[in-house]
Amino acid sequence: MKTIALADYNIHVGDFQGPLNLFLEQSAYSQIFIIVDENTREYCYPILLEKTNLENHSLIEIRSGEQHKNIHTCSHIWKKMMDAKADRKVLVINLGGGVIGDMGGFCAATYKRGVDFIQIPTTLLSDVDSSIGSKLGIDFADVKNSIGLFKNPKAVFIDPVFLKTLPLREIRSGLAEIIKHGLIADKKLWDEIKDIDNLQEVDWNSLIIPSLEIKKRVVEIDPYEQNIRKTLNFGHTIGHAIESWALQSTAPLTHGEAIAAGMVCETYLSTEVRNLSDAEAEEVASYILKIYGKYSVKNEYFSDLLRLMKNDKKNANGQINFTMLDCLGSAVIDQHCEEKQVEDSLIYYAKL
Amino acid sequence: MKTIALADYNIHVGDFQGPLNLFLEQSAYSQIFIIVDENTREYCYPILLEKTNLENHSLIEIRSGEQHKNIHTCSHIWKKMMDAKADRKVLVINLGGGVIGDMGGFCAATYKRGVDFIQIPTTLLSDVDSSIGSKLGIDFADVKNSIGLFKNPKAVFIDPVFLKTLPLREIRSGLAEIIKHGLIADKKLWDEIKDIDNLQEVDWNSLIIPSLEIKKRVVEIDPYEQNIRKTLNFGHTIGHAIESWALQSTAPLTHGEAIAAGMVCETYLSTEVRNLSDAEAEEVASYILKIYGKYSVKNEYFSDLLRLMKNDKKNANGQINFTMLDCLGSAVIDQHCEEKQVEDSLIYYAKL
Numbered sequence: 001m002k003t004i005a006l007a008d009y010n011i012h013v014g015d016f017q018g019p020l021n022l023f024l025e026q027s028a029y030s031q032i033f034i035i036v037d038e039n040t041r042e043y044c045y046p047i048l049l050e051k052t053n054l055e056n057h058s059l060i061e062i063r064s065g066e067q068h069k070n071i072h073t074c075s076h077i078w079k080k081m082m083d084a085k086a087d088r089k090v091l092v093i094n095l096g097g098g099v100i101g102d103m104g105g106f107c108a109a110t111y112k113r114g115v116d117f118i119q120i121p122t123t124l125l126s127d128v129d130s131s132i133g134s135k136l137g138i139d140f141a142d143v144k145n146s147i148g149l150f151k152n153p154k155a156v157f158i159d160p161v162f163l164k165t166l167p168l169r170e171i172r173s174g175l176a177e178i179i180k181h182g183l184i185a186d187k188k189l190w191d192e193i194k195d196i197d198n199l200q201e202v203d204w205n206s207l208i209i210p211s212l213e214i215k216k217r218v219v220e221i222d223p224y225e226q227n228i229r230k231t232l233n234f235g236h237t238i239g240h241a242i243e244s245w246a247l248q249s250t251a252p253l254t255h256g257e258a259i260a261a262g263m264v265c266e267t268y269l270s271t272e273v274r275n276l277s278d279a280e281a282e283e284v285a286s287y288i289l290k291i292y293g294k295y296s297v298k299n300e301y302f303s304d305l306l307r308l309m310k311n312d313k314k315n316a317n318g319q320i321n322f323t324m325l326d327c328l329g330s331a332v333i334d335q336h337c338e339e340k341q342v343e344d345s346l347i348y349y350a351k352l
Numbered sequence: 353m354k355t356i357a358l359a360d361y362n363i364h365v366g367d368f369q370g371p372l373n374l375f376l377e378q379s380a381y382s383q384i385f386i387i388v389d390e391n392t393r394e395y396c397y398p399i400l401l402e403k404t405n406l407e408n409h410s411l412i413e414i415r416s417g418e419q420h421k422n423i424h425t426c427s428h429i430w431k432k433m434m435d436a437k438a439d440r441k442v443l444v445i446n447l448g449g450g451v452i453g454d455m456g457g458f459c460a461a462t463y464k465r466g467v468d469f470i471q472i473p474t475t476l477l478s479d480v481d482s483s484i485g486s487k488l489g490i491d492f493a494d495v496k497n498s499i500g501l502f503k504n505p506k507a508v509f510i511d512p513v514f515l516k517t518l519p520l521r522e523i524r525s526g527l528a529e530i531i532k533h534g535l536i537a538d539k540k541l542w543d544e545i546k547d548i549d550n551l552q553e554v555d556w557n558s559l560i561i562p563s564l565e566i567k568k569r570v571v572e573i574d575p576y577e578q579n580i581r582k583t584l585n586f587g588h589t590i591g592h593a594i595e596s597w598a599l600q601s602t603a604p605l606t607h608g609e610a611i612a613a614g615m616v617c618e619t620y621l622s623t624e625v626r627n628l629s630d631a632e633a634e635e636v637a638s639y640i641l642k643i644y645g646k647y648s649v650k651n652e653y654f655s656d657l658l659r660l661m662k663n664d665k666k667n668a669n670g671q672i673n674f675t676m677l678d679c680l681g682s683a684v685i686d687q688h689c690e691e692k693q694v695e696d697s698l699i700y701y702a703k704l
Contacts (some may be wrong), residue, residue, distance in 0.1 A: 030669050071423060075492075082493045082663065089668050110462075112665040113489060113500045114576075137465060140427075141434045148465045149501065224466075311434065313464040316441045317382050 002205075004212055006220065009155050011132060013209055016120065016157035017051040023118070023155055024053065030089040032057040033081060035104040037064035040096040043165035044122045048095060057093075058084050062100070066247060066255075069099045069139050071147070077107040088112050091154075097123035097170075098130040098255065102145070105136035109151040118155045122162040124174025124204065125256055128181070128211040131156045133219045133232075142248070143311050144240050150224060158212075160204050171199050172291060173256030176235075180263060181211045183284065184231045185218070187329030194287045230333040233314055234323040235263030238345065241308035245301060253295060260292040264352070265345035270324040272344070273337050280328050285352055297346050305346065306339060354557075356564055358572065361507050363484060365561055368472065368509035369403040375470070375507055376405065381443040384409040385433060387456040389416035392448040395517035396474045400447060409445075410436050414452070418599060418607075421451045421491050423499070429459040440464050443506075449475035449522075450482040450607065454497070457488035461503040470507045474514040476526025476556065477608055480533070480563040483508045485571045485584075494600070495663050496592050502576060510564075512556050523551050524643060525608030528587075530559050532615060533566045535636065536583045539681030541566075546639045582685040585666055586675040587615030590697065593660035597653060605647060612644040616704070617697035622676040624696070625689050632680050637704055649698050657698070658691060 001014035012019040034057055036045050041061055048054070060080045062073050081090070094104035094117060101119050108117035121131045137148015163171065175193070182190030189210050196202055215232065222229040239262020246253040253261075267284045270276035297305075314321040320342070322335040353366035364371040386409055388397050393413055400406065412432045414425050433442070446456035446469060453471050460469035473483045489500015515523065527545070534542030541562050548554055567584065574581040591614020598605040605613075619636045622628035649657075666673040672694070674687040 079493055087668050110499050110501055113502055141431055147462050149462055316439050
């Protein structure tokens with residue numbers, strides 16, 4: 001059991017039973033709502049009930065998947081809370097991956113101008129990514145996370161017990177963010193990761209904790225993404241565009257698969273715009289391809305992908321904003337390049 | 353020209369030309385969006401353009417009226433911003449009454465997790481009410497302001513020039529909030545108001561400024577409505593219910609008309625639950641009836657009205673929460689009463 005303390009809430013890593021029961025005992029909520037999807041209802045909700053004293057609560061079920069992270073699902077959640085006469089003293093428990101954490105948090109933060117919520121991430125991705133940093137929101141007009149806000153949860157409970165309920169593809173998706181944390185800030189973590197061959201034999205806590213420590217350091221210095229927090233966007237400018245694009249295709253990618261491809265492209269850009277060596281770029285590309293395989297990014301997708309990148313929240317004054325690497329373990333923010341170079345990076349990836 | 357300084361923004365009361373141009377010169381926004389409705393586009397937008405150097409900007413027009421203060425209109429606003437490739441460095445100018453201020457502010461506060469906005473209220477109601485206090489939001493599931501958040505604008509510009517564009521009914525609507533400020537916190541202000549017979553001959557700044565000073569004092573002590581800010585809810589528990597009810601009828605009321613009726617009812621409750629004298633209650637009722645006339649609240653509406661009150665944000669633990677008066681100029685929060693007494697207050701109003 002490890003507790004990571006942030007300014008006004010704690011992240012508990014390990015068995016949630018003790019700390020969650022203590023949290024509930026010390027609170028006096030008028031009602032408790034648990035948000036689940038069909039998967040977390042089946043695999044995670046029973047574990048939650050077994051370990052806690054959550055006698056009276058209401059379950060709000062939404063459909064799983066990024067395609068449901070939208071304003072219609074928010075209306076469904078708000079309506080359920082309204083119908084149950086939820087007042088301002090209720091607690092919302094988000095039991096699920098990033099979609100539930102981001103959207104359930106957004107709904108809680110805007111219901112009657114804000115009620116308390118806690119995050120119980122159930123995927124490796126949400127363990128190391130959305131569980132920390134207080135970004136809440138939904139997708140809108142085909143752009144990921146384009147509507148939302150920043151607000152801290154009351155607590156986060158990260159328990160590896162839930163990882164056992166996940167398919168391997170979901171584990172791979174989460175690993176991409178851990179890789180990112182290593183590449184932007186912790187060469188030692190990256191060296192540890194690149195020795196992993198078998199994802200079924202990993203002691204996840206030993207990767208989750210350093211990964212959270214990196215993210216904590218960054219978001220505490222820069223909660224609203226004015227500067228250093230942008231390092232966390234490495235791989236995400238191109239990765240988000242690929243993810244949005246794939247979402248509309250017949251073969252959607254997981255977030256991590258898209259970000260993995262984005263990291264390869266942006267590693268290439270780092271050799272063009274910054275001084276990252278070709279050898280370092282190859283080290284990254286070859287590990288990522290070993291774990292993730294390759295997504296087919298054809299030339300005819302390029303204009304769509306560029307359009308999506310231009311609509312990215314991270315941009316300012318019409319320029320596409322990138323985070324790049326100066327070496328493995330060190331990132332630099334607010335980088336720009338020619339559109340041609342972005343296309344070159346996609347060609348580089350396609351030719352690997 | 354008077355400037356009221358809050359912790360992190362200023363409210364300028366008087367001619368906006370100087371302070372708004374200065375604000376714009378000192379900023380470096382990538383784009384400017386002005387939100388208007390068909391009325392403020394016709395009557396207020398030309399005044400804004402004439403007095404400022406707003407050369408490049410995009411206009412977003414929405415339909416006027418509380419019935420459009422909903423998530424569909426938000427989607428329209430977000431979509432317009434997205435289509436214009438608005439990044440995080442844009443400014444949103446909300447040029448209108450409370451609907452535009454609350455909803456435009458909510459859209460700005462959630463677009464790409466938050467962009468800057470300023471409020472230029474154009475009605476007396478928004479001058480003294482929504483312009484200060486940072487409550488943003490929309491109506492949802494027939495409940496007013498049930499989705500929203502707290503966020504400060506970058507600045508507020510209150511200029512009486514816009515009041516000349518308003519019909520008398522809108523002026524009366526705003527006066528209700530000034531009456532409320534007097535009743536809850538400033539006997540002197542109340543005494544001044546109750547001498548007003550002709551609403552067309554009022555020096556509004558002399559009422560707006562003390563009214564804003566009262567609201568400022570309250571929201572600075574208690575920004576998130578944990579305690580003293582609830583005094584501002586006087587008249588609003590029953591008033592909101594009447595307003596929501598009327599909104600669905602063929603004869604909708606303005607916010608102020610509904611709150612005026614609510615204040616009469618809650619003044620009656622203050623004589624029942626607190627020690628307000630019958631003479632004081634009569635003084636309030638007779639002035640309000642003189643200005644607002646009487647809305648027909650029939651017995652058969654009572655169950656609907658009670659249902660709406662029970663769904664009010666201000667409630668906790670299933671009890672309807674009221675702010676009441678101990679005397680004219682002094683309010684007390686978190687008061688409760690029997691449902692029967694609420695009905696009695698409606699009967700009292702109906703029989704006046």
